[in-house]
Amino acid sequence: MRMQPGWMRIAWMGLICLGLSGSLRADQLTGQITDAMGIPIVGATVDANGGVSAVVTGPGGFFTLIASPGTYDVTITGPGNAYVPQCFPCVTIVGTVNFGVVVLQSGSLVSGTVLDDAGLPVVNANIDAFDPVSGNQIFTPNDGTNLLGNFAVILPVGSVDLLIKPPAGTLLVPLHFPGFTVTGPTQSLGNVTMPTGNLLSGTLVDAVSQAPLAGFDLNVADASTGQQLFLLNDFTDGAGHFAFVVPTGVFTFFIRPPAGDLHVAQRFPIVVNGALNLGILPVEPGVLLQGTILTPTGQPVVGADLDVEKQPGHFQLYTPHDSTDGNGAFSL
Missing domain, CATH: 2.60.40.10 (Immunoglobulins)
Structure with a gap:
């Protein structure tokens, strides 16, 4: 078959792309923006990622957003600073999609x-x-x-x-x-x-196999008040390692296994007055203790607190989630 000159092929491709883009522009997202009282909001901005041109609501709070077919993160912001913005991730726009009424909070x-x-x-x-x-x-x-x-x-x-x-x-x-x-x-x-804080780090391993323990939740609380600190990146990674910033002070350090894991939770005091590496922390494997507490008439006892003491010495173990649920059941 005879080949077309290069410039003709480019021209034809350009026409095809123009035709496709022209047809794709028919897809649209429509809807209405109101406040909590149902009053239409005029001048709200509706936008989407991917190079879509933002539109502003007109009379009645209605909008029509034109886009190529696809999935978008749609954001809606009110005029001025009187309304809380909203984001709707992964909105599929194919043909005409009616988004209905979107309510913006004051x-x-x-x-x-x-x-x-x-x-x-x-x-x-x-x-x-x-x-x-x-x-x-x-x-x-x-x-x-x-x-x-x-x-x-x-x-x-x-x-x-x-x-x-x-x-x-x-x-x-x-x-x-x-x-x-x-x-x-x-x-x-x-x-x-x-304030400037201190890097607190360490590594959790199984006490028997020395295998790293991933997904464990670490918590730190003020030793005098019991107030838990807000931490960033406070879970162990795939190598069992953790590192996060804490202020200077005296604290209680908590190790909490993920749901379904049979390692024993731990807590112990720490003093932080500079960068502190706790080193390798072995966590003992344990057993699952579970049951149900009922009244003499067979009704579940809800919210009962269970404590476990290690003998000899009556040393109380740290057992998070140690209260009975709505069915009187517990699992430690």
């Missing part, structure tokens, strides 16, 4: 400045917030601190769990504000100090 612009203990701005700290009831993370776009340590995020009015995470590779201690109350329309935290 929000407050929460701002502040993150400084280290020398008074210098902390750049690229990350601000995260979670619903204290469901545990779901609240979508907070552009939530990093700038060159001056400043941040500003829109959060729902009410109670949230607020986290300020230090930039990766630093020895700064993450900050946790559980039950933080958000009021509107704006709220300033002022200067927030993120």
Whole structure:
């Protein structure tokens, strides 16, 4: 078959691509944006990843987003700072997809400045917030601190769990504000100090086989108050290794096996006044102790606390999840 000249082949390919892209532009996502009272929001922005052009809601709060067929992360932000943004991951747009009514919660612009203990701005700290009831993370776009340590995020009015995470590779201690109350329309935290901490590290291995133990949860609590610290990267990796930053002080260190693992949980005191490597920590394999506690009439006893003591000496073992469930059952 006779070959076409190169320029003709390129031209034909260009026409085919133009034809495809033109046909793909027919796919669209439609919907309406309202507030919690059902009042349409005019001027909200609907955007998607992948080079899709953002659109703004018109009268009635309606929108039509044009996109090639595919899967997108769709974000919706209200006008100004009065509404909490939302993100909908993995939205498939093929043909015409009706997204229905999307309700944006009333929000407050929460701002502040993150400084280290020398008074210098902390750049690229990350601000995260979670619903204290469901545990779901609240979508907070552009939530990093700038060159001056400043941040500003829109959060729902009410109670949230607020986290300020230090930039990766630093020895700064993450900050946790559980039950933080958000009021509107704006709220300033002022200067927030993120102190320098210490690297706490070690390796967990099976006490018998010396095999590394992965997926174990490590917790640290203040020895005097029992208040648990907020930690980043507090699970052992595939080599049984862990490393995270903690402040200076006297603490209780907890080792908690993952669900279904039969190693024995541990706790012991530690003193941290600098970088501390706990070395290799052997964790003993154990046995599963389970049962059900009932009343004399056969009703389950809910919330009963079980303790296990090692003889001789009446040494109490650390047994997390040691209360009976709704059926009176326990598993230690």
